[in-house]
Each structure stands twice: as C-alpha cells, then as structure tokens.
Amino acid sequence: MSRLVSMIMAISLLGCAKNAAKGTQNTAENGDDVDADAPVEPLVFSMTAPTSGAILDADSVTAEGSWSGGVDTVVHVNGVDVGSAGVWSVDVPHASVAWPDSPLWPVLGNAQDAEGSWARARATLIQGASTSALDPIENGLAFRLTDNVLGQLDAVLDTVVADVDLTELLVSEDPVVTTSLADLYILGGSFGDLIPTIDFTAEGLAYSLRVEAVVIDLLVDLGGINFDADLEADAVIVSGTLTFGVDGSGGLTVTPGETDVETENLEVFGLTDSFGLVDLLLGDTLATTIEEQLVGALDGLIEAQEDLRYLEFSGIAVVSDFVEAAHDDSGVTILADSRIELADGTVPGDRLSTDVPFVIPTGTSSPGGVDYQAGLFLDDDLLSALGAALSAGDLLEQDVAGDLGSLSLDTTLLGAIIPAFATLPSGQPVSISTRPTVPLVGTAGSDGYAGALHLGGLELDLKTDQDGDGTEDVVMTMVLDAIVGLAPGEEEELISIDLVDSRATLLSTSLEADLDETEAGLSALIDIAVPALVNNLLGDALDLSLGGIELQIVDGAGVDDRAALFLDLDLSGLEI
Numbered sequence: 194m195s196r197l198v199s200m201i202m203a204i205s206l207l208g209c210a211k212n213a214a215k216g217t218q219n220t221a222e223n224g225d226d227v228d229a230d231a232p233v234e235p236l237v238f239s240m241t242a243p244t245s246g247a248i249l250d251a252d253s254v255t256a257e258g259s260w261s262g263g264v265d266t267v268v269h270v271n272g273v274d275v276g277s278a279g280v281w282s283v284d285v286p287h288a289s290v291a292w293p294d295s296p297l298w299p300v301l302g303n304a305q306d307a308e309g310s311w312a313r314a315r316a317t318l319i320q321g322a323s324t325s326a327l328d329p330i331e332n333g334l335a336f337r338l339t340d341n342v343l344g345q346l347d348a349v350l351d352t353v354v355a356d357v358d359l360t361e362l363l364v365s366e367d368p369v370v371t372t373s374l375a376d377l378y379i380l381g382g383s384f385g386d387l388i389p390t391i392d393f394t395a396e397g398l399a400y401s402l403r404v405e406a407v408v409i410d411l412l413v414d415l416g417g418i419n420f421d422a423d424l425e426a427d428a429v430i431v432s433g434t435l436t437f438g439v440d441g442s443g444g445l446t447v448t449p450g451e452t453d454v455e456t457e458n459l460e461v462f463g464l465t466d467s468f469g470l471v472d473l474l475l476g477d478t479l480a481t482t483i484e485e486q487l488v489g490a491l492d493g494l495i496e497a498q499e500d501l502r503y504l505e506f507s508g509i510a511v512v513s514d515f516v517e518a519a520h521d522d523s524g525v526t527i528l529a530d531s532r533i534e535l536a537d538g539t540v541p542g543d544r545l546s547t548d549v550p551f552v553i554p555t556g557t558s559s560p561g562g563v564d565y566q567a568g569l570f571l572d573d574d575l576l577s578a579l580g581a582a583l584s585a586g587d588l589l590e591q592d593v594a595g596d597l598g599s600l601s602l603d604t605t606l607l608g609a610i611i612p613a614f615a616t617l618p619s620g621q622p623v624s625i626s627t628r629p630t631v632p633l634v635g636t637a638g639s640d641g642y643a644g645a646l647h648l649g650g651l652e653l654d655l656k657t658d659q660d661g662d663g664t665e666d667v668v669m670t671m672v673l674d675a676i677v678g679l680a681p682g683e684e685e686e687l688i689s690i691d692l693v694d695s696r697a698t699l700l701s702t703s704l705e706a707d708l709d710e711t712e713a714g715l716s717a718l719i720d721i722a723v724p725a726l727v728n729n730l731l732g733d734a735l736d737l738s739l740g741g742i743e744l745q746i747v748d749g750a751g752v753d754d755r756a757a758l759f760l761d762l763d764l765s766g767l768e769i
Contacts, residue, residue, distance in 0.1 A: 234261065234262055234263055235261075235262065235310075236260075236261075236262035236263070236266060236304055236305075236306050236310045236311070236312050237260060237261045237262065237312065238258070238259075238260040238262075238268065238302065238304035238312035238313070238314060239258045239259055239260070239314060240256060240257070240258035240270070240300075240302040240314035240315075240316065241257050241258050241259075242255065242256060242257040242258070242316075243255070243256060243300060243316045243318055244316060245315075245316045245317045245318070245630035245631055245650050246317070246318075246319075246542065246630055246631045246632065246650070247318050247319070248318070248319045248320075248321060248322070248323035248543055248544075248545055249298070249318050249319070249320060249321075250320070250321055250322045250323070251287075251320075252286060252287050252288075253284045253285060253286045253287060254284070254285050254287075254298075254300065254318065255282060255283070255284055255285075256270045256271075256273075256275075256282070256283055256284075256285050256300055256302065256316075257280075257281065257282045258275075258280075258281060258302060258314065259279060259280045259281060260275070260278055260279075260281065260304055260312075261278050261279070262278065262304065262306050262310075263306045263307065263308070265306060265307040266278070266304060266305065266306040266307075267304070267305055267306075268281070268302070268303070268304040269302075269303060270283055270285050270300060270301065270302045270303070271285045271286075271289040271290075271299075271300060271301060272289055273285055273289075275302075285300055287320055291696060292674075292676070292694065295636075295647050295649075295676060296319050296320050296321050296545055296634050296636070296647060297317065297318075297319065297320075297631070297634070297647050297649035297650075297674060298317065298318035298319060298320045299315065299316075299317050299318075299649065299650070299672075299674060299696075299698070300315070300316045300317070300318060301313065301314075301315050301698060302314040302315070305708075311708055313698075313699070313700050313701070314700075315650070315672050315698060315700060316650075317630055317631045317649045317650030317672070317674070318631075319545055319631065319632070319634055319649070321545045321546070321547065322545070322546045322547070322548075323543040323544065323545060323546055324543060324544065324546040325543055325544070326533055326541040326542065326543060326544040326577075326578045326581035326582060326585075326632075327532065327533055327534075327540065327541070327578075328532070328578075329530050329531070329532045330530065330531050330532065330572055330574045330575050330578065331530055332516070332528045332529070332530065332551060332572065333513065333529065333530060333531030333532075333571070333572045333574060333575040334501065334511070334513050334528075334529045334531045334569075334570070334571060334572070334575060335526055335527065335528050335529070335551070335553070335554075335568075335569075335570040335755070336501055336526070336527045336529075336567065336568070336569055336570075337524055337525070337526040337527070337554055337567060337568040337569075337570070338393075338524050338525055338566070338567050339393075339523055339524035339556075339557040339565065339566060339567070339568070340392070340393055340523050340524060340557050341557050341564050341565060341566045342566035342567060342762055342764075343391055343392065343393070345566075345762065345763075345764045346391060346764070347389065347390070347391065348764075349764055350389040350391065350487070351389065355387070357387060357486055359382065359384050359387075359404065359482065360381060360382045360383070360384070362482050362486075363379045363382060363409070363478065363479075363482060364379050364380065364381055364382070365378075365379065366378075368414070369478045370478075374415065374416075375413055375414055375415045375416070376413075376414040377411060377412070377413055377414075378411065378412040378413075378414065379409060379410070379411060379412075379478075380410040380411065380412050380421075381409075381410040382407070382408055382409040382410055383406070383407075383408045384404055384405075384406065384407055384408075385404070385405035385406030385407070386403075386404075386405045386406075387402060387403070387404050387405075388402070388403040388405070389401070389402050389403075389487075390402075390403075393520065393521070393522060393523055393524050393525060394434070394520065394522060395520055395521055395522055396434050396436065396451070396520060397434040397435055397436035397437065397450070397520050397525075398434065398435040398436070398437070398520075398525070399432070399433075399434050399435075400432065400433060400434070400435060400487055401430060401431070401432040402430070402431045402432075402483050402487070403428055403429075403430045404428060404429045404430070404431070405427065405428045406427070406428075407424070407425065407426040407427075407428065407429050407459075408423060408424070408425050409423070409424040409425075410423060411423070411424055422461060423461075424459070424460075424461050425459070425460050425461075426456045426457060426458060426459035426460070427457040427458040427459075428456070428457040428458075429454065429455070429456050429457075429459075429479060430454070430455045430456070430457070431452065431453070431454050431479055431480055431483040432452070432453050432455070433449055433450060433451050433452035433453065433480070433484065434449070434450050434451045435447050435448070435449055435450075435487060435488065435491065436448050436449075436450060436518075436520070437518035437520070437525050437527065438518050439515040439516060439517065439518060442514075443502070443513075443514025443515050443516070443529070443530075444502075444515065445495045445515055445518075445527065446495075447488050447491050447495060449484040449487070449488060452480040452484065453480075454479055454480055501513060501529070502514070502515070502529070505536075508535060508536040508537060508586060509533065509534070509535055509536070509579065509582045509583065509586070510533070510534045510535075510536065511531055511532075511533060511575065511579065512531065512532050512533075512534055513529035513530065513531040513532075514529055514530050515527055515528070515529045516528055516529060516530050519553050521555045522555075523555060523556055523557050524555070524556075524557065526553050526554060528553075531572075531575050532578075533578045533579060533581075533582050535582055535585070535586065537586075539582075539585050539586060540585070541578075541581040541582045541584065541585035541632070542581055542584075542585065542632060543581070543632075544574070544577040544578045544580070544581040544632060544634075545573075545574070545577045545634050546574055546577075547573055547574060547754055549573075549753055549754035550753065551570075551572070551752075551753045551754065551755060552753060554568060554570070554752065554757075559747075559748040559750055559757070559759040560750045560752065560757075561641065561748050561750060563747050563748040563759060564747075565747055565748065565759035565760060565761065566760060566761050566762050567759075567760040567761075567762050568757060568758065568759050568760065569757070569758045569760065570752060570755040570756070570757045570758075571635075571644065571755060571756045571757075571758075572754060572755055573635050573636050573637055573644070573754045573755065573756065574754075575635075576634075576635020576636070576644060576646070576756060577632070577633070577634050577635050579633075579635065580632050580633025580634055580635055580646065581632040581633070583632075583633055584629045584631070584632040584633055585632075589627060589629040589633075589651065590626075590627060590628055590629060591626070591627050592624055592625070592626050592627075593624065593625045593626075593627070594622065594623075594624035594625070595622075597625070597722050599721070600718075600721060600722055602622065602623045602624065602625065603619075603620055603621060603622050603623055604617045604618065604619055604620065604621040604623060604657060605619045605620050607623055607655075607718070610714045610717050610718050611669075611706075611711055611714030611715060611718065612706075612707075612710055612711070612714065613669070613702060613704040613705060613706035613707075613711050613714075614657075614704070616704055616705055617657060617659065617668075617704070621657050621658060622657065623655060623656065623657045624655075624656050624657070624665060625653050625654070625655055625656070626653070626654040626656065627651055627652070627653055628651070628652040628653075628654070629650070629651055629652075630650040630651070630652060631649045631650035631651075633646055633647065633648055634646070634647040634649070635647070635756065636751075636754075636756075637751030637752065637753065637754050637755055637756055637757075638678055638679060638749060638750060638751040638756055638757075639751050640678075641678075641680065641749065641750070642678030642679055642680055642691070642693070642749055642750075642751070643678075643679045643680065643681075643688075643746075643749025643750060643751070643756045643757055643758050644678075644679045644749070644751065644756025645676055645677065645678050645679070645693065645756075646676070646677050646679070647675075647676055648673070648674065648675045648676075648677065649674045649675075650672060650674070651672065651673040651674075651675075652670060652671070652672055652673075652700075653670070653671050653672070653673055654667045654669075654670050655667070655668055655669040655670070655671070656668065659703060659704075666703070667703075668702060668703050668704050669699070669701070669702040669703075669704065669706075669711075670699075670700045670701045670702070671697055671698060671699050671700060671715050672697075672698040672700060673695070673696075673697060673719055673723070674695065674696040674698070675692065675693075675694070675695040675696070675719070675723050676692075676693040676694045676695070677690050677691065677692055677693060677723065677724070678690075678691045678692075678693045679749060679756060680749055681746035681747065681748065681749055681758075682746060688746065688758075690724045691724065692720065692723045692724055695716070695719050695720060695723055696716070697712055697715035697716045697718070697719050698712070699711050699712050699715060742762050742763065742764060743762070743763035743765075744760050744761075744762060744763075745760065745761045745762075745763075746758050746759065746760055747759050747760065747761050
C-alpha cells in the first residue's frame, strides 16, 4: 500500500511540474508578465548633435545621440523615428519646422515610454548663409527726407532769414569788385522782406531767396575820383541748388551750385540796368552771402543726421559711414555702410546673411499709403548683426522676479495657468532666469510691422522653493521661441513690441506634470508675458533719437529686405 501511495504522489508531482513548465512558456509566448518584480529599465535620452546657435545653409541636418529604455519606448526627432535603442543618427529635413517663413530651425528630440515617462533634448539652428557679425554691411542703413518735411524747413529758414542783416554782411572796407578801371564798395543798404522757398529736385534741394525793396549804397572809386551811386530794385532773387553729398571720412556735406541772380525793376544811377551790370558786378557777392546763410541753416539738420553715424545702446554701437546721397523729385535718400562695435571688446558669433537687392525709395508715402517726412531703412543683416551682439553680451541673460508686465510671478497665478504649480504652496514667489542659446535674428516686417525679431532657443528656468529649505530650486525648464513685430509706438513710446507668434517647449520638470497640459499652460503664459519679457531684455535697444529732433513713427513696413520706419519730425528743437 505504501508503495502505491508513493507512486501516486510521484505522478502527481510530475504532473504539477509539467503544468508549471507549460504555464511559464505560455506567459512568455503570450507576452504576459514574465516577472512582475523585474525592474523597468529607466528612460535615458540624449542628443549630441546638432549644436544650438549654428547657422546652416542646408535643407536638412543630421541629428545624433543615444537612448536606452523599455522596448515600447517611442523616440523621434522632429517626427523622424530614430530606431532602436543605442546610438542613433537620422537626417531631419527643414520642411518639418512649424514656422517655414522664419529662419529659426528648432530640432526637438522626444522620447516617451508606455509608463508615461518622457525625456527631451532641444537644439535651435538658424537656416541660411552666415558671416561674421562684425563684417561691414554695405548700405546697411538708409535715411530719407521727403517733400513733406519742407514745410517745417521753410519755417526754419524763415526764422534764420528773419535774423539775417544783409547790410552787415555786405558792407566791408574791402571792395566787392575790383577791375582795372575802378573799385566798387558797398557803404550801406536797406532791405525789405526775405522770402525763402525750397523744393527737392533730381539735382538737389532747389532754393530761392527773394529779397524785396532792395536799396544798396555804392561807392565807385575811379583811381582817386569817387562818387556815390544807389542801386534800387523791387526785388533781387537769388536761386540755386544745395546738393547733399559725402566727404572722404563718411560725413555729410551740403554743396551749393547752379546759383543765379535775377532782379525786378532794378535801377542804377536812376537808369534801368538792361545790361545786367549789377549781376555781373554784385552777383557773386550776393550769391555767396545767401548761400552761406542757407548752408548754415541746414547745418543743424546735417548735424542731427550725423547722430545716425553712431547709435549706441546697452554697450553696443551701430557705426555708419555715409557713402551716397541720391536725390529725386520728392526727396533725398542717404545711404551708409554700417558695422557693429561692442564697447567691452566682446566678439560676437556669426550672424545670418541675406542678399536681397535694395531699391532706393522714392515718393512721399509709405507702402501703406501714409504720408511721411522722413524714413529710416534698416537692412535685415544689420538687425541680425545687432541681434548677434545682443546675444553675445549678457543682455538676454537675466533674472526676472516680482512683476512681469501685468503678471505677478507667484505660484498662485502660475498655478491657475500651469496646473503643475498648483501642487506648490500658494502665494510663493517664482522667478525666471533666461539663457540665450541662439542669436536674435532680424527680418523685414509684414502685415503692418516694420520688422520682426526672431527670438529662438531662449531657455527659461522657472524657480521657486520646492523643498521648503528657503532657497530657490529650478522646478521647470522650457524653451521659448517667439516672433515679435516692431510697430509704431503709442503715446510716449517710440516703438512697440507685438507678439506675432510664439511656442513653448517643456524640456524638464521636477513637478508632477502632464506633458501636454503643462505645455498648453506655458504657451498661455508666454502669450501674455513675451512682450514684457522682450522689453525687459532689450531695454533701451528699441529707443532711437536724432539730435534735437523729436520723432514720431507714423507707419512701419518691410521694404525689400529692410525694416522701414516712416517718421514725422518736429524740428522746433533743432539747433541752427
């Protein structure tokens, strides 16, 4: 009996062993939990190429890196699958970018597993040709004056000529004319109203100065025989052209020319001067005197334009040398070659370089149909050089706390926008540290904007006291991409910043956060905060002054590859 029991027990144990073996095999085949206690391989992701800030003239870029994690992990770069775990390398086309009209080229590596874990890496490129930010920019700056400003110049000239004492200017102990027969002296005179007129032509700034009720007391010296004579005229009209030009040092000049003197009902010795003797004898003297006064009146305007040669803000200077003055029937456009200089000697990296022909503007109205008195045209290469210089310094690397525009940076407000911050104690201060990885890029504007600034790859660390130890911790890191438009300012503001488009990319966080939900909240936050943030970052880089001339921007537009600001001027403060 005992032998039988032993055999039954042995058979039963063998059957149990076979069933157990069969069950393990099914589990493996069916994909059920093989070992519930086996550790889940942590998700690790890195992207070692490309490098942020690179300017690449290509339609695709090679992205490289490595990853490890569970077999169900999905890893892609801008939507391109990188393949199985380990070292990876894929070509990422530029066509996959969200903003095809922007030179910004974000490359985002994203890894997510079935457990909900995720890891990201980001590089931001600029698409296009590159050159040194310090290279001179041919015709980088253009300044235009139009017929619309001549009304104010007329008023300026009226003020000037009202103070002109022609008698004092003409009377001299020296003869005004010397010939082999006689010397001619001016002893005195009286003059009525002086009426100036000016108008732009293709040759220059045409002027005419009408001097009414002219009486000039003359002395004729015939080698010891002297006699007096009176020159009388209803009017003497001196006309000519003042041509803007440049000198060898890159400065502006005004040169008079094509001068002519005409008279109305002029008499000498009581006789009508039908032979033009007065013009022959006194024309040069009158013309030279009038020319000197008009050129002197324009000196203030020239000196104000000289201020355009050296525009400095935040330790960065735009240095320009005038190279050409192009006249037309409605104005004059002055072109300058420009370059960037940094006060502390910092050498910025490369900048984006474009090659779009610039057609010298004509007319008196902006592309939007707004009449303007002066126009300032900034090449997009100059804007990008300025952006590279701003990025090279610490201007874009700042700490922002307290208020940001209309926002109060604390966990209560941010918690209402970004749910992850609601897990922190309410009312706790939050600060933002900015860290640029890509130079600012400037382009000509559209849709009513003078220009656009492309702010890409700006990393933001959001910091607050997470563990209660009284010190700030980085609780979230994101990347900000934004396109901001430069528009005419309001009230006392010269230039305003408008957010054209923006994008927030969450890179990492120590808070409990849903990826999609958090990015949506970050996008809402930057839509509100970007204009204030950019104004904080750029500071007075958006300010512009022109000597004693007050400026008001009446319109803005992109013209060819230029950011164009169309201005009205107040010349009342101009020193003349």
